[in-house]
Amino acid sequence: MQNQLSLFDENVRILENQEIRTHKQHNNNVAYDVGVKIGGARKDQAALRKSFEENRDLNILSLLEEVSPVEASLVVTRKELFKDFSLSIEKEKGTSPQAAKLKDLVIKRIQSNPSDSKESREEFVKAALNYQMLVENISTIDEFIEFIYEIRIKLTADCMSMFNVKGHLRVIKERLEKAPAPSALHRQYTKELKYYNAILDEGSIPDRVKLTALGPNFVKFFLSAKSANTSLRNIKRDIQSWDDLTIKSRKKGTKNQPLWERELPITPVITAGYAYKINKPTELMELFSFRGVEFGHYMDDHSGADHINNCASAFMDLSNVLNMNHNFSISLNGTLSMAFGSRGRGKALGHYEPIAKVINLTKNRGLLGVAAHEWFHALDNWIFDMSHNYKNGQIGFMTDLEKYGSYNLSNAVVYEFKELMKIITEGNSISEVPVMRMKRKPPITERVLARRAYNECDGDLLQTMHYIHDALSEHIDMAAYYGEQVEKVKAKNDRTLRKLASFVAELHESRTGKFVDTVPCPTNTSRYMQAALKLDKGNKGKYWSSNRELAARAFEAYLEDKLKEDSIVNDYLVYKTNNPIAFPEGDEREKINECFNNLFETLVKIHML
Structure with missing residues (x-):
């Protein structure tokens, strides 16, 4: 491996050996926190976020944007802004079941979140609050039908220039003068004149809130007569009482067994790679320039020592087998932190947190072969953030192939990611379609x-x-x-x-x-993708078949194959990826591995790694 430390002098900073022990870590010799407090000023962000959630004040949102665009993006969502709406509350207010169902339907047509910018989030909040105020007191379906007309005027004013509206008015007035009264034609032009005058009045309001910020499906419901009429017809037919809106409780029973669980080693084996004796977490931090290292309060010194030593060996093997320019690349330009047994959730062996930029490996099971998987998630997220110059508010991953930016992102990198995901997802496989x-x-x-x-x-x-x-x-x-x-x-x-x-x-x-029971059908997807769809029970993109999880598991398989080429075994890094239920195999695996080779060669060549 070439030593190119000079390439990182300007980009990577070696953090001071700063201990930030918590009270319960006071007497620990190994398992104590060092570096930057992971998450930074989280308490300040949390306070602003809570204040906005309670008050919906745009000034507070502006302050939150300055502190953390990511936190701002988490509160400016349909789910958060409309969390106070429920059918049960509407029932208590005396809303008819049909009107309540219509309110619910329209909310679901609002886009989940706005585009990733401060301005878009502000417009989304304004529109959401304005819509809530307008719809608040509607209690019958007849009132809602009148409300549709009102919103249609507002949206048309958003979409049309006032110059065009005035042009329509001139033409309508001319036709109205020529139409005999009373007649159907005269009544039609009179109705159109009233409609366009209302649009002109709406468009003339200074600093008016634009409801188009709520998204195309919301707009389509009100502007498309077919869309609104179909919904009205279906609701009038299907909803006659509140009993028709009652959600039936799911039948109680035993939980479904998972379709696949990782095979785990009893004790992780590390052979022929790099063996390190790390005495303190500061040494691990300095070795890779991690932003910080954190331990859970239940992590004893013995377990902590196992983690930092195995982690050092694993990431040195990873750095070397991928021919990275320097082992500092592991920390992704000094942005990544490591946590051991401090941020666990559920039964997961480990997880990556894109907001805090930290990989957490659980105290015991986190020793068992998931470090590579979580590191790839971190890389995937880091490249996405870098493409936005780290100023994006939305959490994103490059493998999703959407919403990435262009700042300092080579076209070659974009190409390699697209080729990788194409090989991972596309192919010629057979799907058993249930009858x-x-x-x-x-x-x-x-x-x-x-x-x-x-x-x-x-x-x-x-x-x-x-x-x-x-x-x-x-x-x-x-x-x-x-x-x-x-x-x-x-x-x-x-x-x-x-x-x-x-x-x-x-x-x-x-x-x-x-x-x-089933019919075999040819598909344009890979066998690997089909296996993931089975794990997701046919729900494409739910979890196993999402791009980021497909790529992370494929990376595990690629890395294990690379390690085998050098006769290296590192069970802390990756373990047993030869199961076709969850990992690629055969010719598909070979093609995916070649794509990973090309991707990492490109990343190393342009000194991103």
């Missing part, structure tokens, strides 16, 4: 396609679904040719394929008398 009872038959064109496919494939279900898949794929090529949104066509094809799987199963049963 569902069909409430209505597919359109006749789709039924004709399914029957033709079944007949030409002599009843072979997999070949039948391949035939249908290939036929639907032609729609994607056509969409690309005509410049349409390919992703929407792909999503529609996927829904159609799953729907036709049930139709083919019924057709198969009628022809052969054999009932099947």
